[in-house]
Amino acid sequence: MKLCKAVFLVTSAIIAMLAPAVLHAQDATAQMLVHPPADSWPSYHGDYSGRRHSALTQITPQNVKNLSLAWAFQTNQTATIKSSPLLVDGVLYFTVPDNIWAVDARSGHQIWRYTYPPSKGEYIGQRGVAIYKGYLYFMTPDAHLVSLNAKNGKVRWKVTVGDVNKGYWSTMAPLVVGNHVLVGVGGDLDNITGYLRAVDPDTGATQWQWDSTPPAGTPNQTTGGMTWITGTYDPDLNLIYWGTGNPTPVLNGAARPGDDLYTCSIVALHADTGQLAWAFQPAPHDTHDWDAVQIPVLVDGDFHGEPKKMLMQASRNGYFFVLDRTNGKNLLTVPFGPVNWATGIDAKGQPIPDPAKEPAPDGRLIAPDEGGLTNYRSPSFDTKTGLFIVSAHPAWSLYFTKPADGTYGWAGADYTVWGKGVIEAIDYQTGKIRWSHEIGGESGAGVLTTDSGLAFTGDSHGNVLALDSSDGKTLWHAGSGASSQSSPITYVLDGRQFVLTSSGSVMFAWALPEAQ
């Protein structure tokens, strides 16, 4: 009996040893995307919540001073890396416009590279790919969706998402939810309709499309509402949350009276149908290019003594919002820096735009500037401290529009007068700023927090920073030679925790020194 047990135990141990080798190949299934393992980062935000927070604790406030370079990957491109890498099965995937690299996450060497032919599209940036069951999904400057075999970068199919000749482009990383690949578009230079589309992961066929605004040419109605940043998803409610872009014409609001729904909005859509469940508008009748595409961060927790399913957004227009994500009801609206364009907050919790602060022929002095109090860079919600940490950009600017500027596209001009960059830690229950950390000018680096109490980000001078997430104090830094335009990720491989940051056209992997 004892022998039997011993044999059983040994056999179990052997199976346990073999099992990881046999089962090692990860498959980015719907289930895996809901519960990503620690040795993966399988979607833009790492998981569906948009918190960009990791449970990893190997790198701590105590040992982070020893953090050093594990490897660097040179894209040798003039284009800046703006993508958040994905990691599945030990392979990283990141991009610049027209380019995908598959890179070994252990060593940083290239496995394959894919290039898309040059197009008439917009090359302002590329934010990364999505993965599902062994295939990648990649948006191109001319608004096509390309599906490729993750093993070798071979194209499976390509479909048109937007008409480049009408002015559509795409920069976003798709989001896979269940059996849907969610893709969005950009297109601020023309008066065209924004939309979010669900595509069949196997065939590329359109499953549903939700339009942000009425068809172009509808009298007195806005266009715009682009969908250029990856949203989030609540599997329990089966709702996807997405921010929409600014209205067009951009700076001239006279041609599109009213709130301009659903531009500058946070929308909740039923994942399987695209039907609107609710909408909240951070910037009604925007005339300052303050889209509301910033990450809708999903947090479950206490709000003034009550358990809530919340959605938080630090919005480009300068306000921090907390919503009940089951119904879109507002819980908190507070500015997180200088704003001077609203006369108050309405009953729904939405700022009321001041008509006197719309752009004018002789100029209006406005805070924030067009780049906004924050922008595309991801914030992080630190579950440990309950702090919402965001790279902010307090700024003042001049906004102009006059009849000669017309009613098409930009339709005005604006100029930043002064601005700076600050990492801010916001108490989500009050909106109070618990700590702030000066970073020089505006930084494009997002924020990543970890359970050990660290916040990784970057300043405008090109320093990669590790801050104590409880007080914002710098614990480690490294000059990287260029400022970052992407959001950090982290993962563990072979028992070693890596943090990835990009600067300029280079991807850096940081880790604690290996035991010799």
Add this chain to the structure above:
Amino acid sequence: MDRLEKLFCLHWSRSLRWGALLGGVIALPSLAAAQAMAAPPAKPATAVSKPAARVSAPAHRVYPEALVEAGESNFRQACAFCHGRGADGGEGGPDLTQSKLVAEDVDGDKIGGVVRKGRTDKGMPPFDYSDAKIASLAAFIHTRKYLAESKPGGRKGVAVADLQTGNLAAGRQYFVGAGGCANCHSATGDLSGIATRYEGLALEQRMLYPNSAKASVTVTRAGQTTIGTLAYLDEFTLALTDSKGVYHSWRTSDVQYKVDAPANAHIEQLPKYTDADVHNLMAYLQSLR
């Protein structure tokens, strides 16, 4: 507004406290503001031109259609997002059809330099483009400039004439009174003839915040003091250029330093202006010829 002001005050006082924690900082009126001095300046005005030195546009040149088309395609790919599809201004980028540099450019001899070097301090990356690609971009931009200037109904963007809505007397009053401008400036001293040196939007931007203003810094290490013009400052490194033009740098943790950035008063004024104040003050400065 009360709540906002409170928030902002809190924000600044915390900045100071963290600044103090950086170590070695004895007197720091505002690390934040000092850093901002060393940070990349804000977006530029389109037309920093002296009226007397304004260069008139060269006679219209007709470029080969294929070259303009190639230029349009190249422009659309790399430039249109910021400068607008018609090169007439857009998100963050100035209107190139009203640019002084474009007016002075001949076949890309000036445009090429900017494209290849970038203006990284203003957010424009460098582009490693061939001569042929530069030539196509120049052809497209010059063609757009001609079209924009030929179009009836006034120009897009900000003209000097647009910035004449203020009241001169009220502006003078603001200058000596509520604005506090006279604490540092004088109409017969440093600002004498300012309107002959700057005009329009460039003057207004400079009035609100002078990007090119220098800050001085006093650095003390082991009892030795060095004074100079602030050349670089981040959280970790401080540098100055001394009176002989020599660059010196230190770790911020090794020294005590004091930054004197008079232009910071402009930052403190920004939340206090009404739009009328801005226009009135502009009217007054435009009278200083």
